[in-house]
Amino acid sequence: MNAFVSALGVAGFGFGLARPLFRTEDIPQAAFTGSAGTQPVVRLRNFTRRFGDNDIIKDLSLDIAPGEFVSLLGRSGSGKTTLLRTLAGIDQLHADIAGQEIRIPPTRAVVFQDARLLPWKRVWRNVALGLKGLDIRSRAETALREVGLDHRLEAWPLTLSGGEAQRTALARALVRDPQLLLMDEPFAALDALTRLRVHDLVLRLWSVHRPAVMLVTHDVDEAIALSDRILVLDQGRIVAEERIDTPRGQRLALTADLREKLLSFLGTGRIGDDADIAEVFADKPNIPFSPDEDFRA
Amino acid sequence: MSLSKSITRSLSRARWLSPLALLLLWEAGSRSGIIPARTLAAPSTVIETLWQMVVSGELPSNLLVSAGRVLLGLAIGVSSGIILGLVSGLSRQGEVAIDPLMQIKRTIPVVALTPLFIVWFGIGEVPKIALIAFATVFPVYLNLYSGIRGVDVRLVDAARSFGLSRLEQIWHVVLPGALPSLLVGLRYALSISIILLVIAEQINASAGLGYLINNARDFMRTDIIVVCLLVYAVLGLLADGAVRALEAGALSWRPALVEQ
């Protein structure tokens, strides 16, 4: 148990400064062991995604088990967001590619890097966006309480701090009880301390709600601290896959070696540099709305 | 010493000083006979006339007629602009059909259409209202259209990822996102409508502010003309205030307004 606490030592330090949101000891370990028998929630076979003549994703196969926490590492432009958009069902798919199989669960939710809250809706209405039923408000309240924002229910999103906005986005995703939770570099814009606190929060929420998680990140340490499995994507292919069986509390020891190994797949440039974050920001310019179905075309 | 200094300083910053000085000069000019009443009535006379016109009911009744023209013209123009902007902003086919026509319409100064409108609609109320309506369509259309196209597609993407239908995406994301722009268009439309009112009321009006002005011109009553000009100015200010109030209510989520 000591080792467990120390593994999240830095996060614990962060909590030490303020009222702890959750105690790290409460976080159970991943239930998923990769054993046969469970139906995967995501199943991709020979998935290919083209823009014009460029194959951005090529013949990719991937299974994600229920409740599994998968991180996706990769350089800027390696196709991470493209893959995530497919799993989110945002992009229309080319049905005509031979041998391709795409299965995604019916309930999915996405947390984007830029929280993407609607500025004209109060926080709880953002969380409740698209929910149907009578008790929408109380469901939104519950979700916001879970991320520690029950005092900001009526706030306007533009008055939130970066961390608060991202926690709202998390609440908005979890209130839907998704089978698959997709996160596209959700912590990249947060300062280090806030990031560690949100890591803890994500693990905690994951252990309670048990969605399968696909976390896109450029931060190797983040991937090691959080996931059951790490994938490295390069030029649209999975070039490395690491399963981490070590309990989340005891990962500090293995960090150094695994880190080196993963970094070797990511080329010479250090991942997580400021330059890389800048690229991440440049990733999605403000593309104007177009009335066609495919907004990105 | 320091008192006189601070008085000088606050006087040098007072923005009301030069208009007041002009008024006083004007009054002095009128009293001394340098400015004859048939050229321009004295401010004091104007105020007196204003009071008489209010008490006799002459001003309120004619103002009501003019206000009715503006409101009806605006209602027609703004609602057409909104409908056209929505169709054109939300669908490609709509854009292809509507936008070229609107761009052609933009090149024709509406005032130049007055003779044609008189031929078509006579010299009654219809051409006046039609002119106002016709002139206010475009600013509303253009701002709504570009507002819709300027909505951040990332927000639409997010709404789609949460399973919102196309209609829900438009209702929750696209339209609120285009609202600030629409309000800008509305503000333009309001100020244009006042200008067009002045012009339209030159067409043989038998009631309204323009009628008062035309009559006053024939009798060289410059005091009445100035009173009517004042009323036009107040109408403009009221219109602007109305849009500001609307914005404060509808856009309260904006940080500048939130911080207050």
Ligand SMILES: Nc1ncnc2c1ncn2[C@@H]1O[C@H](COP(=O)(O)OP(=O)(O)O)[C@@H](O)[C@H]1O
């Ligand atoms: N809508 C699109 N049209 C054309 N090319 C695209 C589109 N979306 C992404 N791409 C290209 O696909 C590649 C991978 O993009 P992306 O998945 O966003 O990378 P990552 O998220 O790993 O940084 C990039 O080279 C990008 O330019």
Ligand SMILES: [Mg+2]
């Ligand atoms: Mg990306």
